[in-house]
Amino acid sequence: MRHDPAARIIQKKTWGDFHLLRLESQALSSEAAPGQFLMVRTTDGYDPLLRRPISLHDAGGIGLEIFFRVAGRGTALLAAKKEGDILDCLGPLGKGFRLDGFGPDKTAWLVGGGRGIAPLFFLARTLLSKGAGVRVFYGGKTVSEIPLREKFESAGILLDCSTDDGSFGFAGLVTTLLEHELRAGRPDGFFACGPDPMMERAGRLALRLGLPAQLSLEAIMGCGFGVCWSCVHRIKKDNEGAWRKICEDGPVFGADEILWEEA
Amino acid sequence: MADLRADLGFLQLRNPVLTASGTFGYGMEFLSFLDLSAIGGIVVKGLYYGPREGNPPPRLVETASGLINAIGLPGVGVEHFAADVLPELRKHDATVIVNVCGDGDEEYFQVIEFLNRYDGIAAYELNISCPNVKLNGACPAMNPHMTRTIVATAKQRSRRPLVVKLSPNVTNIAEIARAAEDGGADGISLINTLLAMAVDLETRRPKLGNVFGGLSGPAIKPVALRMTYQVAQAVRIPIIGMGGICTGRDALEFMLVGARAVQVGTANFVDPAASVRIVHEIAEYCDARGIARVADIVGTLETNR
Numbered sequence: 260m261r262h263d264p265a266a267r268i269i270q271k272k273t274w275g276d277f278h279l280l281r282l283e284s285q286a287l288s289s290e291a292a293p294g295q296f297l298m299v300r301t302t303d304g305y306d307p308l309l310r311r312p313i314s315l316h317d318a319g320g321i322g323l324e325i326f327f328r329v330a331g332r333g334t335a336l337l338a339a340k341k342e343g344d345i346l347d348c349l350g351p352l353g354k355g356f357r358l359d360g361f362g363p364d365k366t367a368w369l370v371g372g373g374r375g376i377a378p379l380f381f382l383a384r385t386l387l388s389k390g391a392g393v394r395v396f397y398g399g400k401t402v403s404e405i406p407l408r409e410k411f412e413s414a415g416i417l418l419d420c421s422t423d424d425g426s427f428g429f430a431g432l433v434t435t436l437l438e439h440e441l442r443a444g445r446p447d448g449f450f451a452c453g454p455d456p457m458m459e460r461a462g463r464l465a466l467r468l469g470l471p472a473q474l475s476l477e478a479i480m481g482c483g484f485g486v487c488w489s490c491v492h493r494i495k496k497d498n499e500g501a502w503r504k505i506c507e508d509g510p511v512f513g514a515d516e517i518l519w520e521e522a
Numbered sequence: 523m524a525d526l527r528a529d530l531g532f533l534q535l536r537n538p539v540l541t542a543s544g545t546f547g548y549g550m551e552f553l554s555f556l557d558l559s560a561i562g563g564i565v566v567k568g569l570y571y572g573p574r575e576g577n578p579p580p581r582l583v584e585t586a587s588g589l590i591n592a593i594g595l596p597g598v599g600v601e602h603f604a605a606d607v608l609p610e611l612r613k614h615d616a617t618v619i620v621n622v623c624g625d626g627d628e629e630y631f632q633v634i635e636f637l638n639r640y641d642g643i644a645a646y647e648l649n650i651s652c653p654n655v656k657l658n659g660a661c662p663a664m665n666p667h668m669t670r671t672i673v674a675t676a677k678q679r680s681r682r683p684l685v686v687k688l689s690p691n692v693t694n695i696a697e698i699a700r701a702a703e704d705g706g707a708d709g710i711s712l713i714n715t716l717l718a719m720a721v722d723l724e725t726r727r728p729k730l731g732n733v734f735g736g737l738s739g740p741a742i743k744p745v746a747l748r749m750t751y752q753v754a755q756a757v758r759i760p761i762i763g764m765g766g767i768c769t770g771r772d773a774l775e776f777m778l779v780g781a782r783a784v785q786v787g788t789a790n791f792v793d794p795a796a797s798v799r800i801v802h803e804i805a806e807y808c809d810a811r812g813i814a815r816v817a818d819i820v821g822t823l824e825t826n827r
């Protein structure tokens with residue numbers, strides 16, 4: 260983990276509430292792996308006080324990208340940054356996706372909803388470079404919530420989209436689309452990122468089908484590097500549930516490790 | 523460069539900047555950001571006798587220039603701390619103060635007696651704000667009698683200097699400080715977090731799993747400064763001030779009202795190197811004004827018009 264108080268924004272793209280920033284930072288990009296995240300300061304002052312966790316959308320060389328959706332004041336401040344501005348970031352943080360075993364003749368399905376697509380671009384590129392087959396399922400409420408379609412396609416990544424309102428692709432939840440497709444074929448594993456209810460559906464589906472799955476979880480984070488204990492989730496340990504830190508032990512966990520609250 | 527040493531009487535510090543309990547882990551988490559021997563010392567995360575899980579999430583919510591935490595003091599317990607953490611800390615030449623917790627007086631004493639057997643601890647900080655389950659969540663810090671009683675016994679059982687950490691959630695902080703001094707405390711640290719809550723208007727639910735939590739960060743600095751000043755007027759033992767300190771100037775303000783040292787808490791989350799940056803900022807302030815010893819600033823607030 261490194262601290263770069265001045266990662267420069269060299270490119271910015273905007274689609275409504277969604278923004279993509281390309282940054283330059285040797286410190287942050289050198290050890291970056293898919294599934295890891297940054298803690299980004301949104302202001303020089305102390306309000307908002309805390310850094311915001313944002314996934315690595317891509318990384319390579321001295322460049323890295325973040326992709327985010329405005330969710331409140333902190334992300335709105337980030338969205339107001341311009342090319343040439345600098346960002347104060349800590350990272351890369353957390354343990355990313357475990358990719359051992361995913362080489363040629365293996366296939367991985369990646370499932371992302373809304374802003375949850377963010378880490379899956381870096382993941383898809385990395386899997387492809389290892390020779391694995393990759394298929395991405397990308398869902399949103401409506402067509403304007405799946406702005407990265409072209410980016411995935413132009414990177415040569417097989418893409419299936421869904422929208423809740425049917426305005427583009429499959430009409431329904433992305434996990435429902437996944438369920439349909441799983442009747443026709445099986446990958447060697449899947450990877451998912453999105454809101455908790457989606458992660459729970461994806462996780463239970465994987466367990467039912469006996470498919471290995473890795474899920475990236477979210478939580479409100481005070482620090483992002485393991486000291487405040489704010490970001491805990493129930494994770495199986497010795498057949499019981501223990502609170503584990505999402506920022507340090509995750510954010511990626513195996514579907515078989517995660518315990519969901521009983522409804 | 524200005525002389526930054528801080529004399530707490532019972533303990534000499536390289537400089538007046540310590541890190542606050544619960545915001546600095548057990549210290550090792552910060553090694554990639556700073557050298558533990560570059561700061562005055564570290565107060566480790568609160569220790570109960572056994573390991574503890576903490577509260578159900580959500581455990582933290584951000585508020586204007588602050589945050590409310592209801593982490594619930596999870597921790598590794600004294601045995602694991604003494605066996606695995608303490609030897610590591612000793613290698614890094616850190617001045618270590620242990621924040622002692624307990625659910626009921628007896629547990630505090632057990633923690634102290636267990637840790638008495640190990641070297642490498644400079645002092646204990648008695649966290650008398652821990653809720654006592656048997657007393658409906660009341661804590662010793664709420665009442666001068668309970669404070670004096672627990673401090674007196676803790677002091678008797680301890681082979682080390684004892685700092686007593688006060689809660690701001692009281693009517694008369696000076697009275698509690700005097701009770702701690704009467705009980706035999708070697709020093710006082712303050713403030714712990716302010717009891718607070720946050721609610722979600724849309725879902726009509728509390729934002730914290732535990733409903734209540736403790737407010738910290740820049741938002742509480744004016745309250746902390748006022749209480750530090752009041753306590754400095756009320757007792758003779760050394761005071762360690764904290765609450766919202768983010769810069770060298772913030773730290774110096776606490777010293778001005780009477781603190782001989784300070785602790786940096788929430789700022790560590792935002793800037794992991796905050797404590798060492800604050801040491802540098804204090805030195806720069808002194809050098810720019812020709813102040814030879816930072817200790818000369820302590821308690822020099824001029825209140826005459």
Ligand SMILES: Cc1cc2nc3c(=O)[nH]c(=O)nc-3n(C[C@H](O)[C@H](O)[C@H](O)COP(=O)(O)OP(=O)(O)OC[C@H]3O[C@@H](n4cnc5c(N)ncnc54)[C@H](O)[C@@H]3O)c2cc1C
Pocket residue numbers: 296307311312313314315326327328329330331332333334335374377378476477478479480510
């Ligand atoms: C490991 C991790 C990686 C993330 N990666 C991305 C990403 O790549 N792109 C992206 O758009 N978002 C990402 N998020 C979510 C992002 O951190 C939050 O949307 C952001 O912190 C909200 O800040 P705000 O000030 O805009 O909103 P606030 O006003 O603070 O909150 C707005 C709403 O978001 C909720 N919220 C606040 N903090 C978080 C949080 N840390 N996680 C989830 N919900 C939160 C609040 O409860 C509230 O309902 C990630 C979160 C985590 C934990």
Ligand SMILES: Cc1cc2nc3c(=O)[nH]c(=O)nc-3n(C[C@H](O)[C@H](O)[C@H](O)COP(=O)(O)O)c2cc1C
Pocket residue numbers: 487542543544545567568569591593595621649687713714715737738739740742764765766767785786787788789
């Ligand atoms: C997440 C968190 C955990 C804390 N844990 C402890 C603790 O274990 N023991 C203790 O005495 N104080 C604890 N505190 C209180 C701090 O040590 C400090 O008194 C308070 O936060 C005020 O300082 P600050 O505004 O600089 O953070 C904790 C505070 C926070 C934010």
Ligand code: FES
Pocket residue numbers: 479480481482483484485486487488489490504505506507
């Ligand atoms: S966010 Fe602080 S421990 Fe995970």
